[in-house]
Amino acid sequence: MRTLKLTVAYDGTNYHGFQKQTNALTVQQVLEEKLSLLCGEKIVTAGSGRTDTGVHARGQVVSLTTSGSIPLENLLKACAGILPKDIVLWQAEEADEGFHARYSACWKRYCYRIVQNKHADPFLRNYVWQMREYLRLEVMQEAAQLLLGTHDFSFFRSAGSVQSSPVKTIYRAEWLQKEQGELEFCIEGNGFLYHMVRNIVWHLVEVGKGTKSIAAFKSEFAAGKRHFKVAPAPPQGLYLDYVGYIPHFLADIEKIRK
Amino acid sequence: MRTLKLTVAYDGTNYHGFQKQTNALTVQQVLEEKLSLLCGEKIVTAGSGRTDTGVHARGQVVSLTTSGSIPLENLLKACAGILPKDIVLWQAEEADEGFHARYSACWKRYCYRIVQNKHADPFLRNYVWQMREYLRLEVMQEAAQLLLGTHDFSFFRSAGSVQSSPVKTIYRAEWLQKEQGELEFCIEGNGFLYHMVRNIVWHLVEVGKGTKSIAAFKSEFAAGKRHFKVAPAPPQGLYLDYVGYIPHFLADIEKIRK
Structure with missing residues (x-):
């Protein structure tokens, strides 16, 4: 399993904050949907923390584990194509096993x-x-x-x-x-x-x-x-x-x- | 009748351009609705020109005539309250009779x-x-x-x-x-x-x-x-x-x- 560290910028205007919710559109939900498509398996992410509705991020950090083999460069390019324009993946890095966006911060x-x-x-x-x-x-x-x-x-x-x-x-x-x-x-x-x-x-x-x-x-x-x-x-x-x-x-x- | 010259800034992202259309939301339509409320009569405006869907204005000029007596200062304040936040009335001036935002430009x-x-x-x-x-x-x-x-x-x-x-x-x-x-x-x-x-x-x-x-x-x-x-x-x-x-x-x- 690989552990990835992603750095994400988003315009929070059109989202009900970062963190997944059952009945409102959030940044994390959109990210997980698109990453799951690209990794070919269901991806669950952890964010460094919540942001509220309307709050923005220039450097939110998200961690995930995947058994997919997509190269980081391809992940970046593909995300640029399939993410909505108000969410941008700035950076993707391989991280040490156990790295967690929230607990390791x-x-x-x-x-x-x-x-x-x-x-x-x-x-x-x-x-x-x-x-x-x-x-x-x-x-x-x-x-x-x-x-x-x-x-x-x-x-x-x-x-x-x-x-x-x-x-x-x-x-x-x-x-x-x-x-x-x-x-x-x-x-x-x-x-x-x-x-x-x-x-x-x-x-x-x-x-x-x-x-x-x-x-x-x-x-x-x-x-x-x-x-x-x-x-x-x-x-x-x-x-x-x-x-x-x-x-x-x-x-x-x-x-x-x- | 008074002739007014208004200077308007707008974020065109959420509008189908400036000019009124029958079946799409435009900046001019929103302006005329709000100005009609404030002037107590149906207001028809002329813009200096069209802008397309998604195009912005920092200084669009709009002219209108009205028999209403609302002071310019009040018009500015009231517009700040009732216009959507992506349309801002920067300036309101009395203009000479015959002034027309397009033809006088x-x-x-x-x-x-x-x-x-x-x-x-x-x-x-x-x-x-x-x-x-x-x-x-x-x-x-x-x-x-x-x-x-x-x-x-x-x-x-x-x-x-x-x-x-x-x-x-x-x-x-x-x-x-x-x-x-x-x-x-x-x-x-x-x-x-x-x-x-x-x-x-x-x-x-x-x-x-x-x-x-x-x-x-x-x-x-x-x-x-x-x-x-x-x-x-x-x-x-x-x-x-x-x-x-x-x-x-x-x-x-x-x-x-x-």
Whole structure:
């Protein structure tokens, strides 16, 4: 059996998220259907994590095992032909036996795009959070720094969370000023709770608008309790950007240690 | 009666072009429905020109007359609320009596976006022509210069053209190198034949790929005969960017002359 690691980009606009569901079209379902055709057997995939309806991915990672012998180059070419245009297979690699897109993942990067513009741009409606308000970048940057390190992120957890420890480590939380009034928030960490990034963005935007002080943000976050009243930032601004795995040689060292 | 000049941007992906049809959803139909609601009377609009299915506009101009008294500021705000998110009213102005989006237009600018990338980008699928081939910008630029001035553009006319003179004047025809492998072709002229911009782009791309020489391009164009074998460049790369009208004071001078 071969184990494959696929890197997939998708426009989430027309899907009910990544993960398979019984009664709604999802990215995973489409992928499995097409991969099954190409591999000549029923393919079951694992994704690095879910993404919600309307959320996008530039670098979702998917793992699978197959007894099929299709060369990776052919798989890439064939996928370009039979996948719908809003799902693209970027990369296909042979992986070590036991590699699992979710369980083997070490860290992830999410990005969130905001455009401050007077008039809504019809071409951005599915790809960024558009707002008329002016956001103060400096204070959002300052508040974002408070997220760095290991903390209880319960405050940014939405109801409906799968049970998992609310303690996560954030390596990077940074706003980037892009062209034409666009801001991009990049956050990297070893794990994320349900709606965590979108809830963080919502609160940082409150800080940027001046409706919440950095002190209030800090104390709410430190309290470590789930907040019921906030709406997460809208899904279309969010991108699962990259999923990081432990390099082979480090994994080998870990095996030797054990 | 008031005459209004509206500037509209739209994502043409989900419409059968701009112009009203009896059995397909078009941008003009949606605009007229919503404007009729806001003006309290049946509104009939004129657009500066048609755009095909999948073609976009950043600056389509629409004119209408109304006996309604809705202030322009309110019209803008209300449209932001009731238009679908893929159609945006950028600007609303009072215009002189007799102003007509099509007949009063002096010139137009179209832009065509091409992205050269190895893997298709799912986020660009509806907004650019994506191709794996590398295009030589210098030769496309050189060929584009041949379009400048007043010529018979029959060679770039598709079948199905509305009858109009094939002689048009082109003021600008220029390729711009943008970020991340993107090229944008900008063309400005006093009029355009059916599919003219997309046919021009198709031929310039042939030149850029090296499958057609500049000399061949030049002689085909000079022959002034419609070419049956070419497919126009795909619609999603094309944007109606700007429509130019004669300024008021010049129009007044013309009236005095008459």
